[in-house]
Amino acid sequence: MKKALIIGSGFSGCVPAMLLNEKGWSVTVIEKADFVGGGVRTFLYGEHPFTYGPRHFLSPYPEAYSFLNKYVPLRDLKKINYTYIESDQTFFTYPPHRDDIGKMAEAEQIQKELDVLPEESHAINFETFWTQRVGETLYSKFIKHYNKRAWLLDSNTEMDFGFEATVKRKPLETGERYEFKDWYNCYPIPHDGYNRFFDIALDECEVLLNTNVTGFDLERTTLHINDQKIKGDIIISTISPDILMDCQYGELKYVGRDFLKFVLPIEHVFPKDVYFIYYPNENDTQTRVVEYKKFTLHESPHTLLSVEVPSLKNKLYPTMIQSEVDKAKQYIDALPADVYSVGRMGTYRYIDIDDIIMQSMEFVGTL
Ligand SMILES: Cc1cc2nc3c(=O)[nH]c(=O)nc-3n(C[C@H](O)[C@H](O)[C@H](O)COP(=O)(O)OP(=O)(O)OC[C@H]3O[C@@H](n4cnc5c(N)ncnc54)[C@H](O)[C@@H]3O)c2cc1C
Structure with a gap:
């Protein structure tokens, strides 16, 4: 053998x-x-199940879905992400949506930049890739500081490999705001993930x-x-x-995360269908916040949240x-x-x- x-x-x-x-x-x-x-691995914090991440199953591959679903029944997610834009004092959906531009303080400038985007782009790094797709202003509002913080970079020009994969569906969304409706977008039904x-x-x-x-x-x-x-x-x-x-x-370089968990004495915090909130502003410390219940459907008068803060204490992201x-x-x-x-x-x-x-x-x- x-x-x-x-x-x-x-x-x-x-x-x-x-x-x-x-x-x-x-x-x-x-x-x-x-x-x-x-x-x-799914753990418990008090009565609340959580998985650092929280690692939903997102995939275009039917073979991967069928393989996993045989052992862990998966439930479809109908999911929206919010991002808090400090300068506009409001939340927008992420990716940025064409219909929201009119509500932004720099609407005119953003539109001007979108009107002159190159038809074909030849990006050499994350920064040129994104500015060529959404213009300088939208890039600065939604993406620039978030990415620098998430990857602990001095400049996004340092990211010169695989940056095309950072687009979630489309750089600038139109129509439907739910994420990845044409993919398997699921989470385990069992309480233990x-x-x-x-x-x-x-x-x-x-x-x-x-x-x-x-x-x-x-x-x-x-x-x-x-x-x-x-x-x-x-x-x-x-x-x-x-x-x-x-x-x-x-030594190979990696970036990690600190996950700060806390339970609040309220049944739900986030609005319906919002699972993550991203923080892309220059002076933010965290990258995103998750309300676990949205994924786990755990029933409780309380709710567990986690704040993600990029760190070099562990190695999670190549x-x-x-x-x-x-x-x-x-x-x-x-x-x-x-x-x-x-x-x-x-x-x-x-x-x-x-x-x-x-x-x-x-x-x-x-x-
Ligand atoms: C924060 C975060 C969120 C994510 N969210 C998602 C998501 O939503 N959806 C998704 O599909 N993917 C997500 N991913 C990616 C996905 O979870 C990973 O790609 C996948 O889990 C990696 O599995 P792995 O077995 O390669 O590594 P790991 O799960 O890290 O397993 C490696 C194992 O090796 C062990 N080990 C390390 N060194 C030694 C040693 N010397 N001797 C013995 N054992 C050792 C470790 O203890 C660990 O158990 C996320 C990743 C991260 C970091």
Whole structure:
């Protein structure tokens, strides 16, 4: 029987673990935390379920939806995002909407800029990309400061890789304000979110919790844990690839988040259908606020909110900086044939749950 060693029990560890197990492999999952599920684990704060994020399932792929929905029934979301514009002293929907321009203090200037947008654009970074699509004023109001803060950048010109993917549906919305109506836009029905998927996926696997991999003998597909060595036929790593090679090409940069949770003594805070509120003003500290109940439908006379503040205390988001992406590629290209680096950290790509499911189905199919 072939043996796979998997580092990390998030989605990108659990999906391959399950699929390999179904193919008759023996699978050992090594997880440094005392729980499985990684960043998508659902916890309780008092009586309130929450998942840091809160990680709804948003996808154009029917295969990813069907795969997950088999184990965790998913409920459709009808969702609007608000953004608070301090200078207008009001909330607008996000992405900015053409019908709202007349209500903005700089309406005339915005319209002038929209009238002269280039038909074809050749953006070289996030800033040129967005100004070419919505003009300087809308960019400054809705996007510029938010992005700098979210990625802890001095200037958005530093973001020179993958910036096209930062468009939510359209840069400037028209018509419908509900987000992604033509995609799967869902959240788990069960109170414990996606947790049952992780349990089902790992049911037939050996799972070592509270276990940090401290050494990597990649050529021999061997890992060092707790003063022992374990060998597999393959290693699937879901952690940052620089760690596998002792940062020999330099440490990869990431951005993290602090999540400040608090319960309020009121049944609902946000208006109907509003799930997130974004804060894009120059002097804001937080990026966004979420009311968890909107996702979980938890019934309570109280409500749980979380404020997200960008931070370097944890590593959650690979950057969109070309030199960092190139560095990650150097690590990944240097891996021996039987070592696979997958998932958000492993590929150093800003990918979501659905991408991870698709990626896992494809790569396990080749084994
Ligand atoms: C704040 C936030 C919000 C998001 N929102 C959404 C969303 O709404 N929808 C969506 O589809 N996607 C969302 N994503 C992205 C999605 O959640 C991730 O792409 C996905 O969960 C990544 O899974 P993973 O298994 O690659 O990583 P993780 O879930 O981070 O799992 C990695 C695991 O490896 C373990 N580990 C690390 N080092 C070691 C070691 N040395 N030894 C052993 N174990 C180790 C960790 O403890 C962890 O359990 C969001 C991401 C973030 C950060």
